Amino acid sequence: MIIVLPTAVLLSTSVASHADDKCRYRDRSVGDTSTETKLLSKITNMNSDSKKSSHHSPLGVGGKKFLDENFLLKTRTAKKLYRDYAKEMPVIDYHSHLPPQQIADDVRFQNLTQAWLYGDHYKWRAMRTNGVLEDYCTGKKNDWEKFQKWAGTVPYTLRNPLYHWTHLELQRYFDVHDILDPGTAEKIYDDCSEKLQTSDYSVRNLLRRMNVKLICTTDDPVDSLEYHIKLKEDARLPEGRGLEIHVLPAFRPDNAMDIDDPKKISNYIKKLEEVTNISISSFNDYLNALKSRHDFFALAGCSVSDHGLEEIYADDFSDSEIDSIFAKIHSGKTLNEEEQRKFKSAMLIQFAEWDWQKGWVQQFHLGALRNNNSRMLQTLGRDTGWDSIGDFAQARPLAKFLDKLDQKNKLAKTIVYNLNPADNQLMATMVSNFNDGSVAGKIQWGAAWWFLDQKDGMIKQLNTLSNMNLLSRFVGMLTDSRSFLSYPRHEYFRRILCDLFGDDIENGELPNDINWTGKIIQDICYYNAQNYFNWQQKLRPEIMKTTAQE
Numbered sequence: 001m002i003i004v005l006p007t008a009v010l011l012s013t014s015v016a017s018h019a020d021d022k023c024r025y026r027d028r029s030v031g032d033t034s035t036e037t038k039l040l041s042k043i044t045n046m047n048s049d050s051k052k053s054s055h056h057s058p059l060g061v062g063g064k065k066f067l068d069e070n071f072l073l074k075t076r077t078a079k080k081l082y083r084d085y086a087k088e089m090p091v092i093d094y095h096s097h098l099p100p101q102q103i104a105d106d107v108r109f110q111n112l113t114q115a116w117l118y119g120d121h122y123k124w125r126a127m128r129t130n131g132v133l134e135d136y137c138t139g140k141k142n143d144w145e146k147f148q149k150w151a152g153t154v155p156y157t158l159r160n161p162l163y164h165w166t167h168l169e170l171q172r173y174f175d176v177h178d179i180l181d182p183g184t185a186e187k188i189y190d191d192c193s194e195k196l197q198t199s200d201y202s203v204r205n206l207l208r209r210m211n212v213k214l215i216c217t218t219d220d221p222v223d224s225l226e227y228h229i230k231l232k233e234d235a236r237l238p239e240g241r242g243l244e245i246h247v248l249p250a251f252r253p254d255n256a257m258d259i260d261d262p263k264k265i266s267n268y269i270k271k272l273e274e275v276t277n278i279s280i281s282s283f284n285d286y287l288n289a290l291k292s293r294h295d296f297f298a299l300a301g302c303s304v305s306d307h308g309l310e311e312i313y314a315d316d317f318s319d320s321e322i323d324s325i326f327a328k329i330h331s332g333k334t335l336n337e338e339e340q341r342k343f344k345s346a347m348l349i350q351f352a353e354w355d356w357q358k359g360w361v362q363q364f365h366l367g368a369l370r371n372n373n374s375r376m377l378q379t380l381g382r383d384t385g386w387d388s389i390g391d392f393a394q395a396r397p398l399a400k401f402l403d404k405l406d407q408k409n410k411l412a413k414t415i416v417y418n419l420n421p422a423d424n425q426l427m428a429t430m431v432s433n434f435n436d437g438s439v440a441g442k443i444q445w446g447a448a449w450w451f452l453d454q455k456d457g458m459i460k461q462l463n464t465l466s467n468m469n470l471l472s473r474f475v476g477m478l479t480d481s482r483s484f485l486s487y488p489r490h491e492y493f494r495r496i497l498c499d500l501f502g503d504d505i506e507n508g509e510l511p512n513d514i515n516w517t518g519k520i521i522q523d524i525c526y527y528n529a530q531n532y533f534n535w536q537q538k539l540r541p542e543i544m545k546t547t548a549q550e
Helices: 035-047 076-086 098-106 112-114 122-127 143-157 161-174 185-196 205-207 224-234 262-276 282-297 319-330 335-356 374-380 395-407 421-434 455-468 487-505 515-534 538-542
Strands: 089-093 214-217 246-248 304-309 361-368 413-417 444-445
Touching: 035 361, 076 487, 076 515, 098 143, 098 205, 098 224, 098 262, 098 374, 112 143, 112 185, 122 143, 143 161, 143 185, 161 185, 161 487, 205 214, 214 538, 224 444, 262 282, 262 304, 282 319, 282 335, 304 335, 319 335, 335 361, 335 395, 335 444, 395 421, 413 421, 421 444, 421 455, 455 487
Parallel strands: 089 214, 214 246, 304 361, 361 413, 413 444
Antiparallel strands: none
16 A cells, blocks of 8 residues: 655655754744644654655665766667766856856855845745745745745655756765755755855856856946956966966846837946047947947957847838937837837947957847746846746748848858747757858757756757757757756756767667767767857867877
8 A cells, every 4th residue: 555645754864964053054043833844754753763754765776876977878879978078177157147256255155045035936936836934935034944945845846957957966976865855955055054054165166177167147228347457367376377267258238229218228328438538429429338348248258149038020220210229229218119110220230240250159038938927027136946937939030130141141140049949940940050160050049947957857958959950060068057066967968969979879869989979979068069159269278188089
C-alpha cells in the first residue's frame, strides 16, 4: 500500500542541527510560524535520526542518481564528448546584466539571499505562483525569511528549469549536494553564507570558479562607465595587469528610443546633455550627442551593441519627417503611433550604421511583451518579473531592416534573438538571407533566450539551427543574467549540446569521428564567439588545449 502524506510532510526528513542559536547569517527571532512549517518541523524532528527520506535518496525508484556527473548525458559518446571536449572550455558571456560596480569593488555577499535572490525575477515569479507574498520576494522581510520562502518553493519547481539551476549552482559553487527544501534550508543557508563572506567567494572569485574569461555588461549611453574604466586601471593584481577577466560594456540605447512617454524622453535628453556637454534642440544635435557616447563606449573597450525591442522598426521615413517628429518630442508633445514608428526606424538605422563603421556586433532581442501588470510596474518598477512572450509580427520588418543596411553595404555582424518559439524557423531561415560569405556566420540566430533558455527550448533551438542553418558556426550560450551564480547555465547548455551529438553518433546518423565532432563542440562552446567578436587577442593566452585535442 502507498500512503500519500501531506506535501509538507514529504518535503524533507532531515533538519540541520546547530549549537549556536544566534547564527550571524540570519535573524532567528523572526520565523515562519505557519501551520505547514510547524507540521514540517514536527515530522522532520521525529525522523531526523533515521535519515531514510525518499526525498533525499540519491536514487529514485529504478532511476539514475539526480544531478550526477552524467546529468543530461544519455550515451557513452555524449559523456566522452562532454568530458574530453566541452567541460573544461572557458566561458565567454557576451550578453549579461551583471553590475560592473560589484566586479570593480570585488564585493562579498553577506548571505545566500543577497547573492541568489536579489534581482532574480525568475525566482520571484515562481515564488508568487507558489502563493508567496511580495514582501518575501522584493519586500521588507529579512533575508533569512526570504530564503525560507524560496526553500519552500523549490520542491514545487519540479520540471521547471529553476529546479535544475538551483541544485547545479549549489553543487558547483558551494559543493552542496543536498536537495533544497524547508528541512535543509537552515544548514544550506548558513554554510553558503559563511563561505560567501570569505575572500574565496568574492564576486571575482565566483567568476574564476566558473572559468569565465570575458563578460559584456548592459549599459545605457549615458552611463559613465566608471567601473569598467576602474577595472581596466586596477593595479591590485601583479604587474598592474588589472583583473584578468575582461569586463566590457555593451551599448544599449533603448532609452534613447523610448518616446512613448514625453516626460521620460525629456528627462533622458537632459541627462544626455549633461554627460556630453552638448545642447540638444534638434534631431541632428541629438544624433551628435549619442554619437559622442558611442565613440566614448568604443574607447572604453566596447564592441557590442544590444537592443531589447518588441519588434524591429523598419518604416519608411524622410529626413524632414524625423526633424519634425523630434521637434514635437523636444516640445513635450505626444506622438501618434505612425510618428513613433518612423522615429524608432530612423534611430535603429543610425545606430546600425555606427556599429558597422566601428566593426561592432549588433544584437536584437525581439518579442518580449513587457510590464503587463501596471499596478506592479508602478509599485516596483521595471524588470521585476511582470513580462511575458509577445506575438509580434517579426519577419517582414526584420527582412526590410536588414535589407536596407545590406543595400548600402553597411550591415554589421548581427545576432537576432526571438522570445516567441513560434518564430524559431523564421529566425533560422531569415539570417541566411544576409550571409554574404565575408565572415563565417555573419548574421546569427542567437541562443534560446529568457523563457526559452531551458532544456526544451535549447534543444528546439539547436535542432532548428541544425536543420535550417549551420550549427557548427553558432556563437553559443550566454547568461543574460543579473546573478553571479548563473554560470552553470553554460554547463547546462554544453551537456545538452553533447547529448544531441552523442545520440546522433550512436544512432549512426553522424560518423563516429570524435575528434572532429569534439572540435565543433569546442567551437560552439568558445572559439566561435572568440573569433566572431574579434576577441582573439584578448583571450588567446587564456586557452589550454585539452588532452583529447593533443
